[in-house]
Amino acid sequence: MLTLFVGNAFSQCNELIPLEVINPGFEGPPGQHITPAPWSTCGITPDTQPGQWGVTQPPSQGNSYVGFVYGSASWQEGASQALSGSMQAGVQYDFTIDLSATPAAGGGINPNSFCSMEVWGSSALCGRNELMWSSPVVTHYGWQTYNVSITPTSNWTHIYFICNCGPLGYILLDNITPLQANNPNxxxxxxxxxxxxxxxxxxxxxxxxxxxxxxxxxxxxxxxxxxxxxxxxxxxxxxxxxxxxxxxxxxxxxxxxxxxxxxxxxxxxxxxxNSPASNFTFVNQCDGTGIPFTDASVPFGASIISNWDWDFGDGNTSTQQNPTHLYATSGTYTVSLEITSSDGCSVTSSQDITVFENPVADFTFNEACEGDITNFTDVSSIGVGTVNSWAWTFDDGNTSAIQDPTNSYATLGVYDVQLTVTTTDGCTNSVNQDVGMYPLPVADFTFSDGCLNTSSQFTDASAVSTGAVTGWDWTFGNGAIANSQNPANTYVADGTFDITLTATTDHACTDAVTQTITVHPLPVADF
Missing domain, CATH: 2.60.40.10 (Immunoglobulins)
Incomplete structure (x- = not known):
């Protein structure tokens, strides 16, 4: 089998299909005017040797070979066969064949007429479209190997071996090795x-x-x-x-x-x-803080860095070497720095930067009266991140670092309380609110002892040092109640009754006082 390897396939390219002819060693039964299958005689009469016309030379390999006679220009014996695919025009193919002359003189062969071997390419069986190679005249008795190089000008599909010499010259052919393409490279x-x-x-x-x-x-x-x-x-x-x-x-x-x-x-x-290396440093910052970018690029050799082109990932750019940029919103941005050196080399590096979200500080508290404890509750919030630090100042010299503290004010007044919260990313926010320590009222009232079934008037005399008394809750000791400032009450039984007034200020501070009223019976008039 004759194989033509075309091209130097690599993993990402198509594997090339080998070209083949069958029976390249001409193996078959010896006989006159025949060639071993599937070689075609092309309508003339080559022979399968040895043993015919006095030719006794052993094959160069195998058991048989072919002999071609040249009778005239119209009688040139040879053998042809179709390839399994077409040759590649412009590609050099290298292979070898074994050739020999013969001293035999049978059948009118002229042993002194030496021949050469020709290799033709064609598009049909037995065709001679292009002479691709011709051997020197073979004058030696005994096999010699010839190196054959052919470069077809068309994609021929058939090959034809044929002899050329003087009248009745005879040449022997055996052992065609695989045709190896000299691959494009x-x-x-x-x-x-x-x-x-x-x-x-x-x-x-x-x-x-x-x-x-x-x-x-x-x-x-x-x-x-x-x-x-x-x-x-x-x-x-x-x-x-x-x-x-x-x-x-x-x-x-x-x-x-x-x-x-x-x-x-x-x-x-x-x-x-060896080119400049683009690099830069920065520190992630919180929303609302400008971020300084420091060029850390390194030039190569004698060149210097001549241009800096920054892209901050939010649509803004800069050509400064060490710019500062303020982002409008928190988030993650990809920052790129392209540097250009004095020799025209441009290199780009990119890094992700994070602008952290700020927390929103807030708290609630109860209004405290004199002697009470003020309770503070953190209600700070953040969308992305975690608040993990609280700094309280109570405006009376006291501080706290817990999330929900308490404080006892020693003196009355209004205090400016500040809460500063900090996230795990180091972002802070503060809020201030007025927190009061309010005085207790002094509950008091006046009245006069009354008589049975007669309306008794009660007059509020409560007072507070700061603010105002805004609420009055009365109980009259007989099941009756009132919440006006200066109520009246009528008793339907005589005796003594405990009257309690609870006074409430505008800051919900309270005080209570109890007094006893005597209700006298009515006299019985008589005469």
């Missing part, structure tokens, strides 16, 4: 592994076959994948890398194979890119 010539470069430079190379229609470069550079400029067998492309360090560039050459499929071969080079 791509090379990088401007650099070798380990070369150091700046971030911008030209990469160049060449190809070995014009059937290659494009060279594509891939790697960590701008525009990747990038088509190279292909002029004849040479290619080149300007590269600008996105960052420094060890970088690999892959060059992939594409061409159309004999199966009309796009096929590729590739090579690569490992380079060390």
């Amino acid at each position: 791509v090379f990088i010539t401007s650099h070798v592994d380990g070369d150091a470069e700046t971030c911008g430079f030209n990469l160049a190379g060449n190809i070995n076959n014009a059937i290659i229609d494009s060279v594509i470069l891939t790697g960590n550079f701008q525009g990747s994948p990038l088509p190279a400029t292909l002029v004849g067998l040479d290619w080149s492309a300007p590269l600008t890398f996105n960052g420094p360090g060890n970088q690999t560039v892959i060059a992939t050459a594409y061409y159309t194979d004999q199966q009309s499929q796009e096929t590729c071969v590739s090579t690569h080079v490992d380079l060390v890119i």
Whole structure:
């Protein structure tokens, strides 16, 4: 079996299908005017040897071979066969064949007429569209191996071996080895592994076959994948890398194979890119605080960094080296810094920054009267984050760091109480409220002893040092009550009764007082 390997397949490309002919060693029963199947005699009379016309030379391999006679230009014996696929125009194929002359003179063979072997390509059986190779005249008795190189100009589907010599010349053919395609290939010539470069430079190379229609470069550079400029067998492309360090560039050459499929071969080079390194520092801040950004980029070699282009991720930009930016709202933003050095290299780095949400400080409390304890309850809030610190100042010299504290004021008055809350991210907010320590009222009232079934008048005499008495709750000792300031009450039985007045101020402070009234019976008039 004759096999033609075309192309140098790699993992991302199509595998190429081998081309084959059957019975490349011409194995079959010897006989005159026949060739072993499936080789065609092309309507003439080659022979399967040895043993015919006095030819006794052993095969170069196997058990048989073929002999071709040249009678005239119209009588050139040979053998032809269809390939399993078409050749690739422009691709060089390399293989070997074994040839020999013979001293036999049977059948009118002229042993002194030496021949050469021709290899033809065609689009049909026994066709001679293109002479692809011709051997030197074979004058030696005994097998010699010949190296054959052919480069078809069309995608031929058939191959034809035929002899050419003087009248009645005879040549022997055996052992056609697989036809190996000299694959299209791509090379990088401007650099070798380990070369150091700046971030911008030209990469160049060449190809070995014009059937290659494009060279594509891939790697960590701008525009990747990038088509190279292909002029004849040479290619080149300007590269600008996105960052420094060890970088690999892959060059992939594409061409159309004999199966009309796009096929590729590739090579690569490992380079060390010495370019400026973009970097910056910052500290996450709370909402409402400007964030300073500090350029920490490093130039390469003798170059200097000449431009800074900041993108703060919220639609705002800056060209300062060390800008400060105030974000309108809390959240996470991606900040990018592109630097450009004096030699034209541009490199970008990005980092995420968080603007923390501020808490909303708030608290509730009870209004306290003289001698009472004031209870404070934290009701601060935050959307994203956690409040974990509370700082209270009670305006009387006392402080607290617990969430819900109490405080006892020693003197009456109104105090400016402040609560400052802090989140786990360090964001703070404060709120102030007036908290009072209010005086108790002194409940008091006046009245006169009354008589049975006569209305008794009660007059409030309560007082408070600050504020006003705004509530009065009376109980008259006979089941009757009142809540007006100066009520009256009529007793329907004589005797003594305890009267209690509870006075309440405008700050809900209370005091109570009890007095006893005597209700006298009415006299019985008589005469």
